[in-house]
Amino acid sequence: MSARGLALDGVSLRLGSFALRDLRLEIGTGEVLVLLGANGAGKSVCLETIAGFHRPDAGRILIGGRDVTAEPPERRRVGLLLQSFALFPHLSAAENVAVGFRGRNHREARRAAEALLARFGAEHLARRRPQLLSPGEKQRIALARALASRPELFLFDEPFSALDMETRDALRDELAEFLRRSQIPAIFVTHDHTDALVLADQVAIMERGGIVQSGRAAEVFARPAATGIARFLGVENLLDGRLEQAPDGRLRFAVGGAALEVAPLPASAARAGRPAIACIRAGEVRLGRHRAAPPDAGASHLEGRILSQRSLGPLCTVTLDCGFRLVACLMARDARELGLAPGAVVAAQIPSDAVHILPGEALG
């Protein structure tokens, strides 16, 4: 168990008909864990349990190496940032921050708060009431307030969910920079994948009160552990097929008359004849006018007829019929240069390591 950061050691909790089931997590110093999940998956309850608002029925919670399972929230040293940042509306910005400086007299706390605000470039906001602050200013005050209480862990519960996309992007970048510099570990609860992609070192995915997958962010996004997770993460291509042994002895994934090259599978999964699901992110599929190279083990080369295409501003998604339905995503400029149009036949190339196999699964 890490000496710093956070560790959840088999935390379980029953709350009416809802339950947290055997949560196990470890976050090191300076690491950001993004907790993803649909509404009602238990992300917020998990966060509240770590903050000390629910007492687990079983398991231990360690913050900075201390066992805080039995401690009330005020002794856990966590900085909590909630939707819209929850600044105290009856206090000025500086007074909000001063609340974080506990155990000092009023004047000292006030002076410390103003010094901290200056570090956030917000000294001019000291006397302002929260309702007169912009979202960006609120975030800075809320971070300063949390930092004032010298937290050993930050907990974010969808702080951006009430904001428009532009503001959200700006605040997310600012927060990522802040977390990188503060080196305080953090859990960030969201159902926005972008939050995970920008902020996360680790990602954990919750479903019905349990963590169904966790790991490095890139790894989880590239290799979801089950079709449900793949769907939740927005994997564009979930192909229903089976593993087949080719004459040369290699395994391939057979779907709709095509055979896709796959990266070598672990021995337990590599059984020919088994039904399986292949996950392929649309961004991994490369389109060209002609089949580029002779077949090799590094990539599959297919041809497909364009069924439809959709512009997403800078990006463009194209749906092909390759004997199965394949969605590819490319830059708008590349799509234009290829002269893509419905009905046209194009070549598609799928790197074998982009084909993530879920053996023994079938689409419901």
Place this chain on the structure above:
Amino acid sequence: MAGILSDAAVQEASEVAPEAPPPVAGLAPPPALGVLLVAWLFAGLLLAFILLPLLQLVATPSLASLRRAAGDTDIASALGLSLIGAALAALLSATIGVPLAYLLARTRFPGRATVAAIADLPLCVPHTVAGIALLMVFGRRGLVGRPAEALFGLQFWGSLAGVVVAMAFVAVPYMVNAARIGFEAVDPRLEKVARTLGMGPWEVLLRITLPLAAHGIATGFALTFARAISEFGAVVILAYYPMTAPVRIYELFLRFGLDDAVAAAVLLLALSLALFVLFRHFVQRVAPMPGIGR
């Protein structure tokens, strides 16, 4: 029954809520001319219905008769007693009403709706009925009255204590409802954040919850006071003596007729209005609605 205060209060609550959507009224198209005319016609009737009797009352007594009434020690002491009684009744209501308001706003327990309904009950009990019921419990042989007199020498029948009890009984629902709305408007997330910043539960209550609910509590205090100072029916039965102002006015009316009662009535009206304005001012200054920036 929770509907007493509702419109203004609900709007207040929505103003307190962070990032509340704009009030629907702002988006509604302006009403048509015909609708406006009819609405104003009835509104005019309503305003006349309220103002006409009061203005007529104020215009009736001569300055000399007002001066005489103000100098009358009986009337002056009745006004003083009304003031003190209403203030004590409002304090008593706040003491016993605010904790219940907190429970109703912040917790779910079996029978919660029933408890809320009981707290509203005095609103629909006719006041003379309330007075008789109170007399049976707080009177000399009552369940509370007898031990209170035996143990503390405290007598309710015909005493200031009786005045306060009668006033508090009819006025306490206003305290509970206004304070409850005040507590409901406090975002629980603020209390959670305060805990993580190092405050214990009592400190959160004192430094976050109560200050943010202060507007509702102060409003409740003002309404309770106003309701208490105007109470007649329950007071007259439990404590005819010492006479509060409404009882005094009633007695003047019965014994000497309208002319003598009018001057005292104007004085009580002036006192009530002055206090009402003062309280409104106080509520806005000392306990402004959070969310309305300074």
